[in-house]
Amino acid sequence: MTGLPRYGSGMLPLGLSMLWESVEPEAALKERFGFDDFAAVCGWVTKALDATWAITVTACPRMVISDQNAIFWAQSDRGDLVVKWSRARQRFSSLDASTRLLRSLAGRGIPVAAPLATSDGLDRVVLDGPSGELSVTVLPELSGxxxxxxxxxxxxxxxxxxxxxxxxxxxxxxxxxxxxxxxxxxxxxxxxxxxxxxxxxxxxxxxxxxxxxxxxxxxxxxxxxxxxxxxxxxxxxxxxxxxxxxxxxxxxxxxxxxxxxxxxxxxxxxxxxxxxxxxxxxxxxxxxxxxxxxxxxxxxxxxxxxxxxxxxxxxxxxxxxxxxxxxxx
Known part of the structure; x- marks a missing residue:
């Protein structure tokens, strides 16, 4: 998912929630990604975006978990962003391909969120999370x-x-x-x-x-x-x-x-x-x-x-x- 409607993410609660599963989000956060709580995720995202994208995060409004994937909203000096990551290593290659596809489609005039490149010019990177590697990309939040x-x-x-x-x-x-x-x-x-x-x-x-x-x-x-x-x-x-x-x-x-x-x-x-x-x-x-x-x-x-x-x-x-x-x- 490349984003959700802005504050039409208003249909989603502030803080941590599950996208579709009927499980406790705090337990899923710890078991799947190794973060103790939402504040810990905000700290990790803030450091990751600063070190890898040279982006300064100013607020962390919400996050949703979907299976082995997470979507995190961040306000920053580059505007409102969506940070997506997955811990499903078997999908890392296909996620790389779909992220490249987003950039290609944006270049052809299709209304998709083109990824923000890292300081090294990459559209998606693998970063160390608390309990393993995460494939991460950063996208501008689309409004609608x-x-x-x-x-x-x-x-x-x-x-x-x-x-x-x-x-x-x-x-x-x-x-x-x-x-x-x-x-x-x-x-x-x-x-x-x-x-x-x-x-x-x-x-x-x-x-x-x-x-x-x-x-x-x-x-x-x-x-x-x-x-x-x-x-x-x-x-x-x-x-x-x-x-x-x-x-x-x-x-x-x-x-x-x-x-x-x-x-x-x-x-x-x-x-x-x-x-x-x-x-x-x-x-x-x-x-x-x-x-x-x-x-x-x-x-x-x-x-x-x-x-x-x-x-x-x-x-x-x-x-x-x-x-x-x-x-x-």
Whole structure:
């Protein structure tokens, strides 16, 4: 995550909190990162930014923990900043790649937070934390409000922004994905295997429809490329119904663009612990916005329907489904 809405981080408490997990943040801070309390984190960040970025921290308003990662807000002589770090060593290489990608996208005019370089010109560095190495980057805080999916103009803008993002990502030849590229034939086999072995039949009519659509799927005339892979309300900032920030490229991967849009259509309204399905009207608006910049081919339109149904089925949490994911497919 490259930042959260300014004081729209007002939706987050001051001090230390968890982004989505139901655990005590103080215990998670100590167990995962080795800091005794929030004051200790503020001291560590203040010293790290001074020594490595030549940035003077003046205040530490808040921090959130998400799994093995942390996001820390700092006020400084360089403005309001977001300091991100991870202790997941297996992800250090991909985090380096996603941070470089942010700088590339910013250079192409995409509204992302370009990293602030260290005094040595690096966008991300590994620093010693109290209980191990941390991969750290510093970003300017973006100002805006999380996407409101009841605002049709904002949803149209989000669709257009995703298409522009795909265009920019397609021009970037680097990849942060370790997995092999999955073509249309492999994708069809993956869905068929899921229907056979992974589908819990919680929306049987939708499952039957998906199998029928898949049996008539055309060749997909699209080359897989880097996509966002987590484009939803929690990662989209707006102002006056226009997208002004796209957050969290850390999950970027190589995939078909229509698959990325289908996934976004299903999960667009989700934020942290608030997971609710996206209405048909909102999905349609997102697609209209997307196609205002990049129209679908005939094959992509067919695959979009397939992938929306598949992602919708996969989103059903189980028989206990108070949000109504099954009925939304």
């Amino acid at each position: 409000e999380w996407l409101d999916v009841t605002d049709r103009a904002a949803v149209l803008s989000a669709g257009a922004a995703l298409a522009e993002l795909h265009r920019a990502l397609g021009a970037d030849t680097r990849t942060s994905a370790a997995e092999p590229v999955q073509g249309a034939a492999e994708l069809a086999r993956t869905i068929d295997d899921w229907l056979t072995n992974g589908d819990h039949r919680l929306a049987p009519e939708a499952s039957r429809r998906l199998r029928g659509l898949l049996s008539e799927a055309p060749e997909l005339d699209d080359v897989p490329q880097l996509v966002h892979n987590d484009f939803r309300a929690a990662n989209i900032l707006t102002r006056n119904s226009k997208v002004v920030g796209v957050l969290d490229l850390d999950e970027a991967r190589v995939e078909h663009r229509v698959h990325d849009l289908a996934k976004a259509s299903v999960y667009l309204g989700t934020r942290f612990t608030a997971w609710r399905p996206t209405s048909d009207a909102v999905r349609q608006a997102l697609r209209v916005g997307y196609e205002s910049v990049r129209p679908f081919s005939t094959a992509e339109a067919r695959w979009f329907e397939i992938l929306v149904v598949w992602q919708g089925l996969r989103a059903i949490p189980g028989e206990h489904d108070p949000a109504g994911w099954a009925s939304a497919v």
